[in-house]
Amino acid sequence: MTKLSHKKESSWVRYGQMAGAWKPLAVAALFAFAGSAGAAKVAAGHVPFRVSSDCQVCHGMHGAATDYGVIPMLAGQHEAYIVMQLKQFRNGHRADQNGNIYMAPVAQALTNGQIKEVASYFAAQRPRMQSGGTKYAGASQGKAIFNNGITSEQIPACMECHGANAQGAGTFPDIAGQRYEYIVQQLKYFHNGTRSNMLMNQIAKNITVPQMKEVAAYLSSL
Ligand code: HEC
Ligand code: HEC
Structure with missing residues (x-):
């Protein structure tokens, strides 16, 4: 961590x-x-x-x-x-x-x-946040979680809210190309409730640390 x-x-x-x-x-x-x-x-x-x-x-x-x-x-x-x-x-x-x-x-x-x-x-800054490349293990598993969720583990598909390309809109954040460590850290905060948000606290409730890392590997590579 x-x-x-x-x-x-x-x-x-x-x-x-x-x-x-x-x-x-x-x-x-x-x-x-x-x-x-x-x-x-x-x-x-x-x-x-x-x-x-x-x-x-x-x-x-x-x-x-x-x-x-x-x-x-x-x-x-x-x-x-x-x-x-x-x-x-x-x-x-x-x-x-x-x-x-x-x-x-x-x-x-x-x-x-x-x-x-x-x-x-x-x-307004361009270029927008940039891919860090596929540097971390688990990006393909992370992509599957992002697109489909894991129904049997009650993890919803992230794309339902963050969009197919993870670019969000309005108050739904752009997380495509965001930093790997930052994403893992925020998912931990949402999971343990110290970062409070009705939607994300629920979403992150069942996600494990290895799954957080997979999804972060995928998102940081976009
Ligand atoms: C029901 C809608 C919804 C779904 C589904 C959802 N998110 Fe989110 N997500 C949000 C909202 C809204 C926020 C902004 C929370 C806030 O304002 O603190 C957010 C914030 C985040 C952040 C913090 C971004 C930042 O810049 O701090 C991360 C990381 C994140 N989501 C990852 C995920 C992942 C991974 C999944 C799938 C497992 C997912 N989200 C599914 C709505 C959703
Ligand atoms: C001392 C270092 C520091 C300074 C100075 C700083 N930040 Fe931050 N900022 C951080 C850290 C660390 C985080 C992550 C916080 C967390 O994990 O919740 C952050 C998070 C943020 C976020 C949340 C982004 C997201 O994706 O959710 C925004 C927005 C932000 N900073 C804007 C600013 C602005 C605007 C300024 C100047 C007025 C500023 N920061 C100055 C360290 C800093």
């Missing part, structure tokens, strides 16, 4: 732990960046301030960072879904461990207007 390790001395883990203390540093870093050669690339499109000051540290400027498997891709994710999740991190509804530690402090600092702005920015 991939857990965020507090022992890992990575910049984003420290960033999360510092919660309130990081803002002046992030702002200083932003100004330093504005004077650097990278500025031209950023100036090409409007990047909301919160993206460069906060989100990019963990998610990358385009929502496609791949440094940490438990940090989701946001590039091309549906705007309505992003808005809903940010509000749920902010009001404590999405209180799974990683959400609570890393996203709650960030989301609590966002106004509704800023939530809308960052959500529309990440939703």
